[in-house]
Amino acid sequence: MVEIKEVELKKENSIFGQISEYNHEKVVFCHDHDTGLKAIIGIHNTVLGPALGGTRMWTYASDAEALNDVLRLSRGMTYKAAISGLNLGGGKAVIIGDAKKDKSEALMRRYGRFVKNLNGAYITAEDVGTTTKDMEYIKMETDHVAGLPESMGGSGDPSPVTAYGTYMGMKAAAKKAYGSDSLEGKKISVQGVGHVGGYLVELLAKENAQIFITDIYEDRLREISNKYGAKVVGMDEIYDLDVDIYSPCALGATINDNTLSRLKCQIIAGSANNQLREEEVHGPALVEKGIIYAPDFLINAGGLINVYSELIGYNRESAYAQTERIYGYTLDIFDLAEKEGIHNQLAAMKMAEKRINSISKIKSRY
Numbered sequence: 416m417v418e419i420k421e422v423e424l425k426k427e428n429s430i431f432g433q434i435s436e437y438n439h440e441k442v443v444f445c446h447d448h449d450t451g452l453k454a455i456i457g458i459h460n461t462v463l464g465p466a467l468g469g470t471r472m473w474t475y476a477s478d479a480e481a482l483n484d485v486l487r488l489s490r491g492m493t494y495k496a497a498i499s500g501l502n503l504g505g506g507k508a509v510i511i512g513d514a515k516k517d518k519s520e521a522l523m524r525r526y527g528r529f530v531k532n533l534n535g536a537y538i539t540a541e542d543v544g545t546t547t548k549d550m551e552y553i554k555m556e557t558d559h560v561a562g563l564p565e566s567m568g569g570s571g572d573p574s575p576v577t578a579y580g581t582y583m584g585m586k587a588a589a590k591k592a593y594g595s596d597s598l599e600g601k602k603i604s605v606q607g608v609g610h611v612g613g614y615l616v617e618l619l620a621k622e623n624a625q626i627f628i629t630d631i632y633e634d635r636l637r638e639i640s641n642k643y644g645a646k647v648v649g650m651d652e653i654y655d656l657d658v659d660i661y662s663p664c665a666l667g668a669t670i671n672d673n674t675l676s677r678l679k680c681q682i683i684a685g686s687a688n689n690q691l692r693e694e695e696v697h698g699p700a701l702v703e704k705g706i707i708y709a710p711d712f713l714i715n716a717g718g719l720i721n722v723y724s725e726l727i728g729y730n731r732e733s734a735y736a737q738t739e740r741i742y743g744y745t746l747d748i749f750d751l752a753e754k755e756g757i758h759n760q761l762a763a764m765k766m767a768e769k770r771i772n773s774i775s776k777i778k779s780r781y
């Protein structure tokens with residue numbers, strides 16, 4: 416008896432240990448036997464507004480891995496919204512399962528009902544493994560869903576806006592490194608030419624940059640290469656290229672112990688989330704190497720800005736105008752980092768926290 420209690424206590428401690436480490440407000444575990452739904456919704460912080468973030472569907476190796484992912488991603492959304500000046504909190508959700516095999520209308524609608532039960536504290540959207548069709552199913556059960564197709568009055572594909580913000584952040588980093596934000600003639604490697612990477616290459620080509628691209632999909636590489644004159648390189652070769660700018664637009668954690676010693680660029684600016692494998696290790700390591708890092712959650716916020724504008728009355732031009740401000744915000748972060756002698760990612764986190772703390776104070780009184 417005693418033994419069982421101890422085991423249960425340890426398990427509970429480890430879940431709450433993780434939740435309190437990231438300082439989440441609420442984590443909801445959703446289960447439905449009939450549809451096979453297993454989901455976790457993480458609401459990190461709602462000081463600035465309702466927690467908005469996509470729902471990811473993924474085959475996690477364990478429940479602990481799923482929990483860890485949702486906690487990290489939802490915290491990232493808090494920072495992204497705060498630093499972008501949006502009145503949104505940070506949240507994210509994961510559905511555990513294979514997006515190709517385990518999805519059904521009933522599962523998505525059951526999940527939608529869990530979102531509905533949160534009464535607007537969490538607003539969901541698309542993410543890896545979920546589609547606009549899934550959002551349509553969720554919408555049948557709750558209004559707390561954003562990023563709907565344009566045909567349903569939504570803001571549609573956020574990727575062009577995300578690419579534009581990433582481009583703005585990259586130009587700000589160029590200004591810092593070279594004294595001019597022109598990317599003409601600069602050698603730029605783009606890792607992943609999917610939705611965001613493809614639009615980014617288009618913007619870079621317009622500025623006559625020398626572009627190098629890599630991806631898993633050969634057809635997509637050929638298409639982008641033919642359209643914009645980008646040179647195709649190998650998936651691993653990208654880390655050894657002698658380029659000015661490296662732009663991770665595929666996966667997270669590509670800046671790590673293995674890749675750091677190989678990178679020869681002066682700037683890293685890309686759209687991928689969580690690019691630094693360990694913020695407190697690889698953030699300072701980049702400073703030591705003299706590489707200017709444009710914080711990921713700041714420069715990839717265009718998509719969130721676009722979705723946010725759907726909630727307040729969608730207007731594409733104003734979404735782009737607000738995304739353009741990423742240029743100035745990125746320069747502010749570089750200044751703060753220099754002034755405080757800290758790495759850029761930490762400076763961006765501090766800036767976001769400062770806004771959350773100051774707004775939380777004004778909310779405490781009428």
Ligand code: NAD
Pocket residue numbers: 573574577606607608609610611612629630631632635650664665666667686687688715716718719
């Ligand atoms: P996507 O799936 O359309 O594109 C990613 C591309 O990367 C795919 O073409 C894929 O084949 C490729 N890829 C995967 N692993 C790779 C590897 N090891 N090497 C090279 N290429 C690889 O995704 P997306 O919507 O373009 O998003 C790209 C990144 O930006 C993701 O990390 C995403 O989380 C982040 N992001 C996207 C948005 C958005 O608006 N779509 C917003 C914020 C952040």
